[in-house]
Amino acid sequence: MNIYGWIGLSGIVFLTLIPLLNKKQRTREEVEKAIVTVAIVLGIIIAVLVFNINYFTAFLFGVLAMILFDHKTYTKKRLTIYGVLSLIAGIAAYALLRDNPNYVIQHLKENPESSSLYVAENGEPVITYQSTVIRPLASTVKILIAVEYAMQVEENKIQKDQTIPLADLNRYYLKNTDGGGHEAWLEAVKQNGGIQNNAVTLHDVAKGMVTYSSNANTDYLINLLGVDAINQRKTVLGLTQHEDVYPIVSALLIPDSMQKDGLSEKELIDALEKLSMEDYRNLAQSISLQMKTGEINASEAKFDSSPAVQRVWSDRLIGASANEYGKLLSLISNDELPANAAETIRDLMEWPMQLNEENHKKYTHIGSKGGSTLFILNNAMYVENLKGDQFEIVILLNDLKFHEHFLLRNNRNSFERKLLNDADFRNEVRDALLN
Structure with a gap:
């Protein structure tokens, strides 16, 4: 929880307790409300620090708890207001959370100065959008470090x-x-x-x-x-x-x-x-x-x-370009490293196959490493399906605003799945970015 989270919660407690300094306002009802509010704030802090729950999620549940514990909530007028607000929130949540891979296409198209996409199919690049531009990798750079680890294992260092x-x-x-x-x-x-x-x-x-x-x-x-x-x-x-x-x-x-x-x-x-x-x-x-x-x-x-x-x-x-990580993924996917190093790097990279049994129904290999900060959302992956078709996908997204980061994170997986499994969609993406 960052400093702004602490300031916000401290402000809630401060504004709740200050009125109680006035004896006239120190009624039983107001004291009970203050106790409930402070307890909810403490619950948010415990949820974040002890149970590692996302601060925003914990805060929303805290607000909901405050509404539910407020006796005034259960009047006809309040119930109508909260009902309307819940409907609006539901519609907004659907718009934000629905599966929409086209959002990724639109973002790439509208932000060429901060976005790159590289897609190769069976060794041939089919989409190279801004793919020679060097962009910050965040944790995606760990692929290179993993390769060096695998090579030093190979060399018995x-x-x-x-x-x-x-x-x-x-x-x-x-x-x-x-x-x-x-x-x-x-x-x-x-x-x-x-x-x-x-x-x-x-x-x-x-x-x-x-x-x-x-x-x-x-x-x-x-x-x-x-x-x-x-x-x-x-x-x-x-x-x-x-x-x-x-x-x-x-x-x-x-x-x-x-x-x-x-x-x-x-x-x-x-x-x-x-x-x-x-x-x-x-x-x-x-x-x-x-x-x-x-x-x-x-x-x-x-x-x-x-x-x-x-x-x-x-x-x-x-930083590096999407092309470079497409090349690096291809080296791994095609076992172009020495035998022991190739086995070692696959064991590290192919955690999606190890952690999700469902992937074995469609793929022989999936190796992946993402990377993100408040402003970056990257992913690099190689895939081989049961037919033997091989793909490398590298997506580098930088200079993101909060809402862009949220929507891209929600829709990136479906975007990548369609790229892997739908040739028409690959053509659609390529044509959209070329134009």
């Missing part, structure tokens, strides 16, 4: 079954920065009996990076594999439209390291934007090293940057 203390991973764990991915991975590996003596296997760490998108696991692997090795790998693989990799979590702490100078938000943003990318990467690597040695304690670090500051971090994330 590291061992899949070597054990990694959880304490070493926790050095890079910054709470509330990966959508609960790290906690979800820990729970899953715990359920599978993968935690022994407070340690896990290196391969489980890699799976946590890809399947659950744990940022802590990612930065651990970046440090273990070596930034130089990862960046050299992209060169060896011929990825010429790919920026250099640097640690993700530590970059989140760059604003905090600069804020010690007492800068205002505007001054901080100006200072961040004036940093060259080389200096920015070096600073991220320096902070990452301090996290590794314990000089910076991640458990004590706070991530409460405003959306405006987060925007700078998001814009400076490692």
